[in-house]
Amino acid sequence: MTRALLFALALFSATHVLADDTQGDIAEGRLKTYTCSGCHGVTGWKNAYPNYHVPRIGGQNYDYLVAALTEYKNGGRKHPTMQAQGESLSDADIRDIASFLSSIKSAE
Ligand code: HEC
Numbered sequence: 388m389t390r391a392l393l394f395a396l397a398l399f400s401a402t403h404v405l406a407d408d409t410q411g412d413i414a415e416g417r418l419k420t421y422t423c424s425g426c427h428g429v430t431g432w433k434n435a436y437p438n439y440h441v442p443r444i445g446g447q448n449y450d451y452l453v454a455a456l457t458e459y460k461n462g463g464r465k466h467p468t469m470q471a472q473g474e475s476l477s478d479a480d481i482r483d484i485a486s487f488l489s490s491i492k493s494a495e
Contacts, residue, residue, distance in 0.1 A: 413490050
């Protein structure tokens with residue numbers, strides 16, 4: 388009886404974690420940010436090219452990243468290159484990416 392109860396509890400918490408989609412998947416996000424590193428740099432996700440201003444996105448706040456990417460996606464925020472990036476992302480992609488980027492600790 389106790390064992391069955393424990394099993395049910397474990398099952399419940401596992402499905403609960405899987406069903407919680409308010410935040411994305413960090414591992415997925417790492418894969419999905421592969422193309423971003425060309426511009427945003429890799430180490431600490433800072434500017435890759437000194438002559439080309441690109442904001443640091445690693446370690447940023449989750450909600451801030453979701454908002455910024457969603458705005459590029461729906462045209463609320465205009466920038467030719469980032470709009471092209473945003474348009475290719477689904478809402479789930481954006482959550483995964485924001486989860487990964489916000490999980491990075493600043494290397495500064
Ligand atoms: C072609 C170069 C390029 C690529 C590739 C690129 N970015 Fe950007 N990104 C920029 C530039 C330039 C800006 C600043 C745009 C602006 O001023 O609105 C920017 C801005 C951002 C911002 C807003 C940051 C802030 O502080 O407001 C986020 C978030 C972001 N990029 C995420 C990404 C993600 C995620 C990817 C990959 C899916 C990506 N970028 C790929 C060049 C790029």
